[in-house]
Amino acid sequence: MKLVKVTVRSLFGVFDHEIPFNIESGITIVIGENGLGKTVILEAINALFDEKYSFFGSLEFERFDFYFSNNEIWKLTKESSQEGFSLFIGRDSLSKPVKKGRLYKIFQGYDANLHKMKIREMEIMRRLEMDRHYLNERSHNREDFDYDFALRHRRVLEREYRHRLLSEANESDAPQWFLDGIVKVKKIWGQMKNNP
Template identity: 30%
Template structure:
């Protein structure tokens, strides 16, 4: 699905906003504070993540979202008795659907919270109406569980009973919201008396996540290696008429390419540097009887390294951006145990929280854009300029364009920083003229 235009009428009783999405994969929404540019992002997020309770609580008269899959229309019911309900309609459907915040809340109160324990295996109860996600240590209230994990719960429990056309529409595009508050996240601490809610530094959480991604790639590579090594003698001795050994010159080129790829991976400690091939001069005289074994070796090695391919691209971009004079007198280092960490120019290790708040914002924002988004996911970024030095702000769009090259994702940004825009006014939509 491709977004074309968003109309929000009567926002806060004052604004009529029109956002035409750009074809260049980047749309920048600008406005003075208080005009609702962040709200525009949250409206899009609430539609595609089906958080319609947000729209029930929002003051507006109508919303129209024009897409390549038709137009979604949302009307706010503003009379007293139905003030917290909305009506959904679609250009290709005759059916309309009314969604009520009050009905949802009353239905939720009558449902047993034990349904969550039964249907969402990665959530563990840490309070009467609180659960911890053991994958991330984040704590969710009852309402947040419903909003974030509704797909795991029975329809009658969520009480939403959306029409199929709206489910299909919202499923046509995944949206990822990068919030303005990025440095602290909630978690659950285990104590001798049970668990209590606390907070953790996002930069430390993301370093641990990267370590896990590296380990997962290593496990996948080891699994492929075990399968291929086990069958290697059989494949080598098999008389397969469809198998074609590569020419000696091709083998030499591909072995050199493998050498280079291994060197790239080992530069980020994804592979041991000791795993490199022998000196290439030993391959100058490849005999015919050796071509089959070397052909199998090349094909197998590419398969063994493939689990690292996507991760390497992301790590290389992440490290290159941060090491290109972004962090004063510091360098980022990647390794399997720590994920990422930093050293001074004198090679002294630094705690992640010893970075300034601006540096942490830079690291966390880049990590989220590179590692936590996926290809073709709509990314909504709220005020990327927060705590960033002016020089970093001016580099943001350039960084984002590089990330889009490997992620191929549309992005909508809300900002009031001319440094973020960096002269690319053709990508902007100004909401200042939307005052009714």
């Protein structure tokens, strides 16, 4: 399963590119003016197959299509939100085109600065609540008991939120064909590097 061609739509919101690879010689030369995305496309290929998906977070594109020697096409798309982005992969075939293919989420990336702000905000709220609690600690009425319960409940929620952030960052429903394909491509690249 060799990568034979890569296309990208709307790279930087502007450029459409198609790069066919010279499979016979193993050498492909990409020529173009500065700023068109030559290096970025090569970095995107590397990021996909090295599973460094966070690379795509700041990259503006509509879709990457990866064409393989077995007539498979992988279609990589991204959805962005205020919190971050999600990467999706779909599969099609040149020999048996799929009418409506399924998209699988392979990565959920979060804006690290936004999450740091949210965690900092939670920490500030917790400290404010603790300060308020300590100011009122001498009175032991029912209201303070309810407040203590609420404070403990909030701490549990904070821990759960932090855990969810960490686990969702790695959330994926990547299909087996994709995971197997990544391994196959890496194996071929390794052989090519060892036998120039």
